[in-house]
Amino acid sequence: MTQRNWKTWLGIFAAILVAGQGVSWLLWAQGWVAASHLTAWIAWLAAAAWIVRGLWLWRDLPRVQKATNFILGTVAMLLVVLFAQAMGYTSLRLAVTGVYWMAVGFFLGLMLIRALLAFGHPILGVARTLIDEAIRMKVALVFIVALVLLVPALPMALDPAELLKYRVQSFLTWSLMATGVLLSLMTIFLAVGTITNEVSMRQIFLTMTKPVSRGQYLAGKWLGIALLNVLLVAVCGGGIYVFTQLLVQQQAQSPADRMQVEQEVLAARVAITPEPPQGTDMSALYQQRLQRVRQQDPAQFGEPDTPVPTHIQRQVQQQVVAQWYTIGPRQSQTYVFRNVRAPVGENQAIQFRLKPRAAGTVPEGYVHLDIRINDRPYQAGPVRLSDDTVHILRIRAEAIENGELRMTIRNPAMNGWEQPSISFNTADGLQMLYRAGGFESNLLRSLAMIWLRLGFLAMLGLTAGTFMSFPTASLLSLMVYVAAAASGFLHESLQSYATFPGGEMSAWDRIVAVPALLFASLAAGEIGEALKLLIRLFGQTFMLLVPAFGEFNPTPLLADGLTVSWTLLRNAILQVGLIWTGLTAVVGWAIFRSRELARVTV
C-alpha cells in the first residue's frame, strides 16, 4: 500500500518482462525457436499474473478500481468477440466491438471533462459534482447504457432483404431519434432531479452557505449537464457515423441502389422549389378564381364585390398556387428554379425530384410527361413515371444557365386517349436538388442541433426544479418537451380543432375578441363551441411558451440526404440556444434567487 511497496511491485514487473524477453531472445539467437516462444509466453503469463496481484493489492484505491474495471471489460469484450467470430455471428461481433469502443470513448471523455473542471471555481465545482452524480446515482447511467447498447444493436435489427438505401435511412432515422429522445429524457430527469433532490435532502444548505451565488449554482448545474451532453452526443454521433459506414459496406440490392445511397442519403443536398410567378399573372388568376368561388358558394366565400376577409384571401391564394402546380390535358407549365449551383464532388448530377399525381386512373399506373430543360428536351419522347411515386431524374450540371433551370412540363397528347390532369404537391412535389456538401459535416451540424435542444431542456428542467417538486417539475418539463417536439403538428391541430368565427387573427386580437366570442357562444347556447374555443386559446397560449423544436429537427433532413444548412444551425443557435435557453435561465434565476431554501420548522 505504501509508495515503497508500489515501487517494488513495479520493479519486479519490469524484471519479469526484461528477463522473459531477454531469455527468449537468447534462445532465439541459439536457434531454439520453440523454447524461445515458450519462454516468451511464460513471461507474458507471469507479467499478467503480477498485474492481477497488483490490482488485488491496491484494490481499495479508486484508480486501481478503474483500471480493474477497464481490464475486465476488455477481457469480456474479447471473449464475446472471439466467440462470435468462431460461430460466424458477424453482426454480433460488430455490435459488441461498437458497444466496447463507445463505452471506452465515453469513459475517456468523462475523464477529460473531469480534468477540465478541476480548477477551483464554484461553477466548475458544481458542474463536476453534477457529472459525478449523473454517473454514480444510476438515473442518468440507465439512459447512457441504453444508448450505448442501442446504437450498435440497431443495424442488427435491419432486414438485409431491404434496399440498402432504406436500411441506411432507417438506421439514421432511428439512431438519431433514439439519441435525441433518450438524451432528452435523461437531461430532463437529471436537471429536475439534481436540484429538487438537493433542496429536499438539504445538501443545498451546505453549498449555499459557501461563497456561491445562486446564479453560479444554476450555471454550474447547467454546465455539467451541457458537458455531459456534449460527450454523449459526440459518442453517439461517432457510433452512428461508424455504423453507417459499416452498413454502407453491406451488399446492395443493385448498382442503382448503391448509387442512391451515395447520392441521395450520404450527401448534404440543397433542395430548391420553384417560386410561383409574382405580379400581374398571378393576381389575374387570383381575381378570376375569387370571382368564380364567390359565384359558386357565396355562403362560404362571401358575396361578389364585398371586402375579402384575410382567411378567404389565404384560402384562394393557396388554391391558385395548387392550380399552378397542376397541368391539365395537353397543357404545359414552366417552373423556374433559381440559385441552382453545380453539385460538389466528382460525377455528381443535379437531381430533379418529382412526384406526379394523376387526377384519374392511368393505364398500368404510369403517367407520361414531356420535360424540357432550358428549352432543350430532357429525352426524346415523353418520360414514363409511376403514378404517385417519387422519382429522381438526373440532370447534368452544364444545363444550368445563370443559376437557373427552367423546367417546362407538358401533359402530352396520347394516342387515342387523353391523360387526366397531373398535379404536384405544392410543398415537395417538384424539387431541384444539388449536392452542397458531405455526410460528415451534415451529421456534425445535426448533432450540434440536437445538443442545442438538450441545452434548452437542461435549463428548463433546472428552472422547473427551482420552485417545484420532482414529480411536478418533471411533468411540466416533459409536457413542454413533447409540445416542442410536436409543435408544428400541435399548431395545426389546434387551428382545426376550433375556428374563430371571424377567421384567423393575431394573438392580441384574439385575447381581446375571445371573451366577446365566448359570451356570444354561451348566449346562443353553444356551450360545446365555447369550450372548444377556450381550449384552443389555452393551447395556443401554452404553445407561445414553447420553442418550435419541430423547425429545428435535423433527423428527417439527414436521413433524406438534405443539407442541414449553416443558416438553419445559426437560427437554432439564436432561437433555441440564446433566446429560449436564455429566457428560461433568466426566469429560473429570478425565482431561485428569491427563494427560501430552508423551511421554517417549529
Next chain:
Amino acid sequence: MTTFDTTPRHAPDHSADTSELIVKCVQLTKMFRDFWMRNRVKAVNAIDLEVRRGEVFGLLGPNGSGKSTTIKMILGLLHPTAGRIAVFGHHPRDVAIKKQIGFLPEETYLYRFLNARETLDYYGRLFHQHRRHRKQRIETLLEMVGLDKVANRPVGEYSKGMQRRIGLAQALINDPQLLILDEPTTGLDPIGTRQIKDLILELKHRGKTILLCSHLLADVEDVCDRVSIMFGGKVRREGTVDQLLVQESLTNIQTSQLSADDIEAVEQLLQQRGKHVERVEQPRQKLETLFLNIVHEAQTEGADTSGATGGGPLAGFLRGEEGAAAHSGQADEGEAMINRLTEPAKWDDDTVESPHEPAGATKTPPPEAGQAVERDAVLDDLLAGSEPAPAPPKKPTSPPEPEPNDEDVDTSVLDSLLGDETKQDKQ
C-alpha cells in the same frame, strides 16, 4: 482529594475583542405563513442578538424554540419577516461574507455518491481554492477528524458519527472566522463530543468566533462565553455563563482529603465567624472523564476498532503554538498542521481579504501561560493514546482533570482557615 474551588469556571478570555460585532440581529422576526399568506406561527419573535469577535456564543433552547430558524436566517437560508441581520456588517445573503463562514448543520447533508476526499474537494472548490492548496488542507482535515483511513469510501456508507466528522471537516475547510455549529455533538460518541469541545476552545483561542446552537446544556456550559436562552421564539435570558450560573449566596472550597478532625476544626472556625458548613462531600469525577479514561486505556493496549480512528491527530492539530514547548515531535506536527490550515491562502485563485478582519487576526493571541499548559495537559492525556503505536509520552498519562486552573485557585482563604498544619500535611 477534597477540592475547594472558588475560581470562576471560565476565566475571562482576554483574546475576545468585545468591540467588534460579527453577528448582529435587531428585532429579528420570522413568521411562518400558510398557503393563503396567513400568519401561522411566530418562529422567531423580535429577538436581538450580538455575537462578538473571538467569543463562543451559545444559543440555547428546547426543541422548537426558534434557534435553528435564527441560525438559518443568519446564514441567508431563510429570509426574516421583520428586523435586520448583519453578518460581518453585511447582508446575510451577501456571497462575499460566506468566505469567512463555516457551517455545520444539525444533520450532515452530504452527497452520498462522493467519498470523503471528494466531498472536501468539492467544498474546497467553492472557495476558489487552488488544487495544491486544497489537497493539502483536505489531507490535514481528514487526519484531524480521523477519517484518513476510510477517505475512499462513499460517505453514504458512513455511520452517523463519521458523517458528523466529515461535516465538521467541511465546515473548517476555509479556515472560517465565524464557525456556526448547529447541534454539533449530536450523534457523536463521548470521544467525538470531547474533541468538538476541545476544537471549539482551541479555535476560540486562535481568535475565531463560534456560534453554537444546542440543547445539550453540558456542552454549552463547558465551552461558551455567553449564552442566550430561547423559548417560544423569544430570548428569555442572555449573559455570560458566569453571570447566569454563579450562586452568589454560596462558596465552595476544594482541598486535599480532610480527616473528621480537620472538618470539625473548619466548622468551628466558620462558626466563630457566624457561618456554618452546609455540606461536606467527596467530589465525584465526571462520567465523561471515566469513559474517556477507559477508552484511552483500551487504545494504549492496542485494541482494534473498525470505526473512525480516535483523535490522536486532533490533539496535535489543536494544540497550536501553545503546545509546542510541552510536547514531542507529534506536537510540532500538530502545530505545523494547524498553521498550514490557518495560514493565508496564498494559492487561492481568488483570495478576498475580509475588510473586517484586523491584521493578524488569524494568529493566536498570546494566552496566559497557565491556561495553555493546563489545556494542553488535558488534551494530551485525552488524545495521545489513539495512535496505533504511540511514542512514550513525555508527560505521565495521568487521568485528566476536568476542573481546570489549579494554579489560579485563590488559596489564601484556605490557608488562613487551616493554618500551617495543613500545609505541612500537604508536604
